[in-house]
Amino acid sequence: MAQAKLSLSGALSGVVVLYSGGIGSWAAAKRLAAQGEVLTLLFTDTMTEDEDTYRFLRESAANVGAELIEIADGRNIWEVFRDERFLGNTRADPCSRVLKRGVARKWISEHCSPSAVVALGIDWTEIHRVERARKAWAPLEVVAPLCDPPYLSKANLIEWSNREGLATQRLYRMGMSHANCGGGCAKAGHGHSARLLAQFPERFGEWERKEEELRGQLGDVAILRDRTGAPPTLCPFTSFGGGSKPGKKWTCSRSGAAPAWLEPVAPRACRAFGGAG
Numbered sequence: 001m002a003q004a005k006l007s008l009s010g011a012l013s014g015v016v017v018l019y020s021g022g023i024g025s026w027a028a029a030k031r032l033a034a035q036g037e038v039l040t041l042l043f044t045d046t047m048t049e050d051e052d053t054y055r056f057l058r059e060s061a062a063n064v065g066a067e068l069i070e071i072a073d074g075r076n077i078w079e080v081f082r083d084e085r086f087l088g089n090t091r092a093d094p095c096s097r098v099l100k101r102g103v104a105r106k107w108i109s110e111h112c113s114p115s116a117v118v119a120l121g122i123d124w125t126e127i128h129r130v131e132r133a134r135k136a137w138a139p140l141e142v143v144a145p146l147c148d149p150p151y152l153s154k155a156n157l158i159e160w161s162n163r164e165g166l167a168t169q170r171l172y173r174m175g176m177s178h179a180n181c182g183g184g185c186a187k188a189g190h191g192h193s194a195r196l197l198a199q200f201p202e203r204f205g206e207w208e209r210k211e212e213e214l215r216g217q218l219g220d221v222a223i224l225r226d227r228t229g230a231p232p233t234l235c236p237f238t239s240f241g242g243g244s245k246p247g248k249k250w251t252c253s254r255s256g257a258a259p260a261w262l263e264p265v266a267p268r269a270c271r272a273f274g275g276a277g
């Protein structure tokens, strides 16, 4: 395993990959390792992750051949929403700000030299996020190897990991757009939440309960919006799951053949909730 270099002050130099357990940060690390970079893989645990994401995290780090550092604030996303008195949503993500970026920044400032480089798993389809990240991490240099050619899709990355002998994270196989926070996400939309309900009804129930607890503390807040009318209204998970709005209907459509790594999803994943379906 290639070890990160220590400077005279004892601080780490080289590249710190913000390693999430997702396919992007693995592929970014692989590209950097192939270029001979000395890597440290830094995982910031939200304490909300799926069991299989931890499996991929550790197996994939061994595949990269770099040291994996696992750190955590200790709280989960719901505890952060409670403490910040703010429920995350598509526009604001205190969960990620505190549990991911904040924890990583503190660790890097305490352990790395100013010449350390921060590497992200952002790919070319989200290149606009790189500039934002550069401003946020300044004065450290930020790189995003998946924004460089050859441009690979998520399916390409997953096939690549399979060729390396890595089993795909089950959240991807279930059709989730990312493999973090156990298949839920404060920034996710209805489709992602529908899959959470279909694949992990108990976990969805926990999201319902946690959101209701926060609604009791913070007032009328919700992660999801119902955009079927104008203006959009809040759509608490209890409504989304059919609890308080019988007849509410939401459907999603997916056309074309599913990629090979995507497991067929039970029909109710894409059918109405609380309605006849």
Ligand code: SF4
Pocket: 046, 077, 088, 093, 095, 096, 099, 100, 180, 181, 184, 185, 186, 187, 188
């Ligand atoms: S995956 Fe979603 S819920 Fe989890 S920390 Fe990131 S933004 Fe927050």
